[in-house]
Amino acid sequence: GDSVTQMEGPVTLSEEAFLTINCTYTATGYPSLFWYVQYPGEGLQLLLKATKADDKGSNKGFEATYRKETTSFHLEKGSVQVSDSAVYFCALSFYNQGGKLIFGQGTELSVKP
Amino acid sequence: DADVTQTPRNRITKTGKRIMLECSQTKGHDRMYWYRQDPGLGLRLIYYSFDVKDINKGEISDGYSVSRQAQAKFSLSLESAIPNQTALYFCATSERQGPTDTQYFGPGTRLTVL
Numbered sequence: 001g002d003s004v005t006q007m008e009g010p011v012t013l014s015e016e017a018f019l020t021i022n023c024t025y026t027a028t029g030y031p032s033l034f035w036y037v038q039y040p041g042e043g044l045q046l047l048l049k050a051t052k053a054d055d056k057g058s059n060k061g062f063e064a065t066y067r068k069e070t071t072s073f074h075l076e077k078g079s080v081q082v083s084d085s086a087v088y089f090c091a092l093s094f095y096n097q098g099g100k101l102i103f104g105q106g107t108e109l110s111v112k113p
Numbered sequence: 114d115a116d117v118t119q120t121p122r123n124r125i126t127k128t129g130k131r132i133m134l135e136c137s138q139t140k141g142h143d144r145m146y147w148y149r150q151d152p153g154l155g156l157r158l159i160y161y162s163f164d165v166k167d168i169n170k171g172e173i174s175d176g177y178s179v180s181r182q183a184q185a186k187f188s189l190s191l192e193s194a195i196p197n198q199t200a201l202y203f204c205a206t207s208e209r210q211g212p213t214d215t216q217y218f219g220p221g222t223r224l225t226v227l
Contacts, residue, residue, distance in 0.1 A: 004155075032213040043117070043203055043218035044156070051213050089155060098163060099144060099207050099214030100171070103155035 002027045006090050006104035013080055013111050021075040021107045023064075023090035031092035033057075033066055033073040034101065038087040047075075047088070080111045116140045117219035119204050125225045132191040134222050136204030144208065145187040146216065147171075147179060150201040159202075162187055194226045 007022040025031065032051045036044040048057030053068035062077045073090060090104040117138045126132055136145065143164045148156040158171030160179040168181055176198060180188045191198055202222045207214035 034213075036218075041220075043220045044205075044216075045218065046215050049213060049215070093213065095213070098161065098169075099209070099216065100146070100158055100161060101156070101216060103157070105153050105155040 002031070002092065002094075002102050004090050004092055004102055004104035006088075006107050009087075009106070009108035011107060011109045013109070015082055015111055015113050016079045017111075019075070019077040019080045019084070019109070021088055021090075021109070023073045023075065023104060025071050025073065025090075025092050027071075027092060027094075029094060030068070031094050033064070034091045034093070035062070035064055035073070035075050036089040036091060036103075038089065038106070040086070044089060080109070082111045082113055085109055085111045117204060117206055117217055119202075119219040119222050121222060122220065123223045125227065126194055127227050128195055130194050130226075132194050132224065134189045134202055134204075134224070136187045136189070136219055138185050138204075138206045138217075138219075140206050140208075140217060141184075142206040142208045142217075143184065144206060144214065145181070146205040146207070147177075147187070147189045148203045148205065149173070149198075150203060150221075156203065159189065191224075191226075194224075196226045199224060199226045 034049045035047040037047045048059040050057040050066040091101045146161040147159040162181045204219040205216040207216040
């Protein structure tokens with residue numbers, strides 16, 4: 001079945017470090033891809049998305065590019081801040097399946113001053 | 114005010130009890146979802162509803178039931194709670210936006226079954 005795999009956490013970085021969180025997917029067809037972020041004590045919120053191959057999603061300094069050839073959607077940020085500490089979820093969905101999301105297991109990021 | 118609200122925010126109950134978790138939204142969306150979050154497993158879909166008369170099972174619906182009382186309200190019930198239903202439960206809403214939906218999540222309900 002369709003699935004999403006993320007790199008295991010927790011990831012601990014110093015402020016201003018470069019961030020990469022790996023995400024790969026297995027799917028029959030061409031899904032839309034998402035990154036959601038969950039700040040402590042809150043629900044998830046959409047960070048960015050991409051709907052087709054080679055699309056780049058970006059928001060708040062974060063970027064991810066939909067790579068069909070490697071079935072990947074890695075999240076990157078050039079300079080993290082303490083306020084970026086959160087759990088990040090990669091997810092996919094299909095247009096003809098009513099927007100149901102299939103999530104990866106989540107990666108916890110902790111940024112130290 | 115929050116667009117998607119969940120009540121209660123925390124609940125501790127005992128094995129065998131019936132529990133209802135409630136979700137309300139003011140976004141005017143037709144689509145609503147219930148997920149559970151477990152450490153190391155991400156979020157998994159329990160039930161989803163495209164409108165008041167359209168309710169569908171998700172990946173892990175066994176042991177749960179739902180009711181869509183109105184466009185704005187979607188409740189999740191555990192008829193007889195068991196300890197492995199201890200988890201963080203999220204409600205979400207969405208609307209069709211081109212090729213994708215964006216889902217909007219509530220703050221979650223932390224349920225502990227003793």
